[in-house]
Amino acid sequence: MRYCYDVYTDEQLIALLKESDEAAFSEIYDRYRQRLYRSASRKLAAPEQAEEIVQDVFLDIWKRREQLEIRHLPAYLEQAVRFRLINFVTRQKIPAFFDLFDTVLFSPYEADQLLKQKDLVNLIKAWIDVLPKNQRHIFIQHYLQELSVKEIAHAMALSPKTVQNNLSLSLQYLRTRLSSLTTILLAMGICLTGVKLP
Amino acid sequence: MRLSDWYRKHLLSILKRYEKGQATPSEQRFIDSYLDSLDQTNNVAELPEEAEAALHQRMKTQLLQRMREEEPVRRRVVNMQPVWRWSAAAAVLLLLLGSGIYWSNRKSSRPAVLAQQDKAPGANGAVLQLSDGSTLVLDSAANGTVATQGKVKVVKVNGAIQYEGHPDEIIYNTVTTGKGRQWKMILPDGTEAWLNAASSIRYPLSFDGKERVVDITGEVAFKVVHNAAQPFKVRVEGHVVEDLGTIFNINAYEDEPVVKTTLVEGLAKMNGVLLHPGQQAQVVKGQAEVRLSQQENAAGIMAWTNGQLLLESGDVAELLRKIARWYDVTIKIEGPLPTVNFTGVIDKNVYLSSVMKALAVYGIDARLEQQTLIVSAK
Numbered sequence: 001m002r003y004c005y006d007v008y009t010d011e012q013l014i015a016l017l018k019e020s021d022e023a024a025f026s027e028i029y030d031r032y033r034q035r036l037y038r039s040a041s042r043k044l045a046a047p048e049q050a051e052e053i054v055q056d057v058f059l060d061i062w063k064r065r066e067q068l069e070i071r072h073l074p075a076y077l078e079q080a081v082r083f084r085l086i087n088f089v090t091r092q093k094i095p096a097f098f099d100l101f102d103t104v105l106f107s108p109y110e111a112d113q114l115l116k117q118k119d120l121v122n123l124i125k126a127w128i129d130v131l132p133k134n135q136r137h138i139f140i141q142h143y144l145q146e147l148s149v150k151e152i153a154h155a156m157a158l159s160p161k162t163v164q165n166n167l168s169l170s171l172q173y174l175r176t177r178l179s180s181l182t183t184i185l186l187a188m189g190i191c192l193t194g195v196k197l198p
Numbered sequence: 199m200r201l202s203d204w205y206r207k208h209l210l211s212i213l214k215r216y217e218k219g220q221a222t223p224s225e226q227r228f229i230d231s232y233l234d235s236l237d238q239t240n241n242v243a244e245l246p247e248e249a250e251a252a253l254h255q256r257m258k259t260q261l262l263q264r265m266r267e268e269e270p271v272r273r274r275v276v277n278m279q280p281v282w283r284w285s286a287a288a289a290v291l292l293l294l295l296g297s298g299i300y301w302s303n304r305k306s307s308r309p310a311v312l313a314q315q316d317k318a319p320g321a322n323g324a325v326l327q328l329s330d331g332s333t334l335v336l337d338s339a340a341n342g343t344v345a346t347q348g349k350v351k352v353v354k355v356n357g358a359i360q361y362e363g364h365p366d367e368i369i370y371n372t373v374t375t376g377k378g379r380q381w382k383m384i385l386p387d388g389t390e391a392w393l394n395a396a397s398s399i400r401y402p403l404s405f406d407g408k409e410r411v412v413d414i415t416g417e418v419a420f421k422v423v424h425n426a427a428q429p430f431k432v433r434v435e436g437h438v439v440e441d442l443g444t445i446f447n448i449n450a451y452e453d454e455p456v457v458k459t460t461l462v463e464g465l466a467k468m469n470g471v472l473l474h475p476g477q478q479a480q481v482v483k484g485q486a487e488v489r490l491s492q493q494e495n496a497a498g499i500m501a502w503t504n505g506q507l508l509l510e511s512g513d514v515a516e517l518l519r520k521i522a523r524w525y526d527v528t529i530k531i532e533g534p535l536p537t538v539n540f541t542g543v544i545d546k547n548v549y550l551s552s553v554m555k556a557l558a559v560y561g562i563d564a565r566l567e568q569q570t571l572i573v574s575a576k
Contacts, residue, residue, distance in 0.1 A: 018386075022384055022388065023382075023384055024387070026390075029258060029259075029261070031252075034250065035252065039237070039243050041240075041242040042242050043233060043236045043237065043240070044236065044240065054258065055257065057267065058261055058462055059261065062265055063268075069520050082230075082233055083216075085233075086213050086216055086217050087217055090210060090213050090214050090217060098209065099208070100236060100239060101209070101232065105205075114238075115235055115238060115239065116238070119231075119234065119238060120235075122231055123231050126224070126231045126232075128207075129453035130222075130224055130228045131208075131227060160336060164559075
């Protein structure tokens with residue numbers, strides 16, 4: 001069943017929304033509610049929290065409908081969900097929010113299973129970027145050590161009978177794996193002297 | 199959680215700056231990259247379709263309620279937005295699916311002067327009747343305050359009617375479409391109503407009681423904002439149609455022998471008889487018995503809300519009545535007409551002459567004399 005408003009483009013709906021057209025607002029809601037709910041859920045908001053976030057986002061665009069400057073509606077709404085979600089996090093409402101980060105920093109092997117190599121590297125790179133200079137060096141050293149210890153432990157656990165063989169394999173694996181990270185770190189102009197590769 | 203206190207504090211301070219819009223570009227990058235990682239690692243299972251629809255409906259009702267609560271002084275919007283925006287320049291396409299015949303009308307733009315034997319299609323328009331009985335033509339009224347009813351001002355903004363202020367008592371208004379007019383409006387509870395030609399709806403300016411009741415005549419389609427605590431009921435010709443989370447169409451024209459309620463989505467009751475999607479409840483005028491029938495094309499019955507005229511009928515007379523209402527003509531039938539099964543959809547924006555050509559394909563001759571369409575077998 002098609003309704004008159006669903007033939008409108010996002011841009012047309014935004015223009016109507018600015019004129020306080022409730023049916024346009026309703027169509028925007030129908031079009032994006034599920035997507036935003038899922039987006040909040042993926043970022044670990046509990047179902048009630050996801051609901052609250054989505055409703056707040058829509059209520060906000062209705063309230064500010066006359067001042068809205070929206071170029072790309074889905075991107076705008078996703079950004080709004082992110083802001084609202086961060087607001088929940090800073091008020092300690094989503095304790096699980098940092099779990100992934102914890103995994104990335106302290107369980108690199110597990111993180112490697114969860115994230116694509118590229119995304120993992122990007123995330124670590126972005127993290128190093130936001131650290132104060134004196135903290136960067138400390139972090140990189142510790143992280144690389146952590147990584148090597150974990151990798152070796154994992155390799156050994158896989159095949160305890162051929163420890164020797166696996167150890168050398170895992171070292172090779174680790175060097176390849178680390179090379180992309182070290183390349184990036186070097187490209188960032190960070191001095192890696194003192195970081196000992198196994 | 200093994201994040202050291204220092205890391206945790208650092209993260210929080212970055213998030214707080216992000217919240218205030220004071221984060222540096224690299225801090226923004228980090229947060230976006232972390233949120234992207236969360237998107238990637240956490241798959242959210244899709245809800246079953248029914249649960250998803252129920253969640254959507256519940257959240258929407260709740261949101262509309264919050265909107266109203268948080269803006270009590272705001273104009274209570276009964277947004278009567280004309281929805282059918284004819285594109286005059288668009289080539290007029292007449293499509294007869296059943297016969298497999300396609301025409302494209304060469305007269306793509308409206309002629310300045312109508313040919314003698316033709317008639318323009320209907321358009322958007324309605325008349326608003328206030329509680330004191332005074333009336334207002336909505337298609338021609340100028341913007342601004344157009345009337346006052348007690349404490350409530352009626353304001354026209356960009357073609358839509360809005361009410362300012364909350365009434366002390368229950369005030370009813372009625373919107374009526376004439377022949378050759380249609381109108382779409384949103385009721386105070388957010389329910390959408392489409393009025394076909396020669397129809398009306400009477401509604402209170404605010405739904406305060408235990409149930410939401412409106413009265414209609416003619417043909418009206420509804421997309422109801424469901425609220426189990428305050429059921430939505432339509433009174434028509436002495437019958438009651440009750441919404442249970444629904445999109446439905448009621449056809450109860452004076453000149454039609456049967457009142458028909460067709461359910462497109464959700465659930466509804468007519469005189470207490472439960473309808474499922476795709477079903478039509480029929481009550482012969484003057485009788486009480488509700489008969490249910492399965493409709494192959496229930497959604498098609500609402501095609502008129504999309505600017506289409508559904509020619510799906512084995513009943514030529516019924517089809518001609520439809521044409522009479524939209525083109526504002528009187529029909530005169532001369533002699534017996536052939537029995538034909540029409541199956542087709544026609545754009546409501548075409549001139550009557552195009553419809554006449556379509557009828558000719560089915561062996562029905564039609565000619566226009568002033569305001570009368572004279573119909574006979576070829």
